[in-house]
Amino acid sequence: MSIVSALLATVLASFPALLLVPVALLLVQVLAALPPRRRRPVPAAARPRAAVLVPAHDEAIGIAATVRNIRAQLADGDRVVVVADNCRDDTAVLAREAGAEVIVREDPQRRGKGYALDFGMRYLDVAPPQVVAIVDADCRLADGALDRLARTCGASGRPVQALYLMYAPPGAGLKARIAEFAWAVKNHLRPLGYARLGLPCQLMGSGMVFPWATLRAAELASGHIVEDLKLGLELAEAGQAPLFCPDARVGSEFPRSIEGVRSQRTRWEHGHLAMIAGAAPRLLRVAFARRNGRLAALVLDLCVPPLALLTLTVVAAFALTGVLAAVSGLVLPFALAALACALLAAAVLLAWAACGRDIVSFADLVRAPLYALSKIPLYLRFLVRRQVDWVRSRRDVP
Incomplete structure (x- = not known):
């Protein structure tokens, strides 16, 4: 040759x-x-006082049920705070009637979950909790999830991420069920595998618990479209890589409207690809320079598209x-x-x-490449007209 x-x-x-x-x-x-996964015992550490922050933008459809679900898991000294962020519906009224503390934020120029969380943290500054949980307004905590997360966070002194699953609506077609399977791979098997290797996990956006000082020091106020992914990597860079807690679960449904599904997937996947292109090279250099193995592991995980x-x-x-x-x-x-x-x-x-196997049949799995082909326009838009602004996904869930 x-x-x-x-x-x-x-x-x-x-x-x-x-x-x-x-x-x-x-x-x-x-x-x-x-x-086979063995359920770990709940840490014996004292239960820290928790505040649950629920960022909510036009979530009147489901906010009351979310608040009731969280309140059922509160211990003495805990509180649930809903941040009604730039709402044009009855989110604030319904959340307050369901028993939450409600704060209203109006700033149409600075939109996004990060800004809402920063607003909530400054509200909590008056009487800080020991740990802060973040639960999205469309999510439900499984029984005992908040207690397990809070105790694990208190015992480890590190951020903790629950197993966050999303489900296809009843009667959904192949695309939604394939998306549910892909989500389970990304948010269940991959972080579980890392956890068994002694490695941290990415933050997933909901079912997250942080030591108060850790989250208060973080830069939350941004309109980044994958603020959770960004926050987890920044915490790992600072030596506070998140732990995965698969025995605590939080769940939600994919949007039922076509518009909502498209918006949600575009935000997640464009944000993920932008993080790979924009943040991964620098973070990998930092990880090797500082010999930060946890950060290196998370950057490599980030680079799995x-x-x-x-x-x-x-x-x-x-x-x-x-x-x-x-x-x-x-x-x-x-x-x-x-x-x-x-x-x-x-x-x-x-x-x-x-x-x-409980999500898609083998025959459906064989047809999954057709689902992948249907997403080519989404990836092409990343090259020519990527989404950079935070947009709420229309859920239309009763």
């Missing part, structure tokens, strides 16, 4: 070789999560390098792409066996 051919082979092999990193990490996380995009990219690499091998005889790029395909298929099948 000539020098030119060798250099060409090296360049062409680099892309599938890079793909092997997120694919291999996904497989490692799934494998580590597979052994959404499952649909990862599938599309691996399959495209396999097809393109296959054509290249047939035309030029360069086999190495094709071999690496084929390995990435095999590892990804193994990870998805193992994940389906572990947590997906």
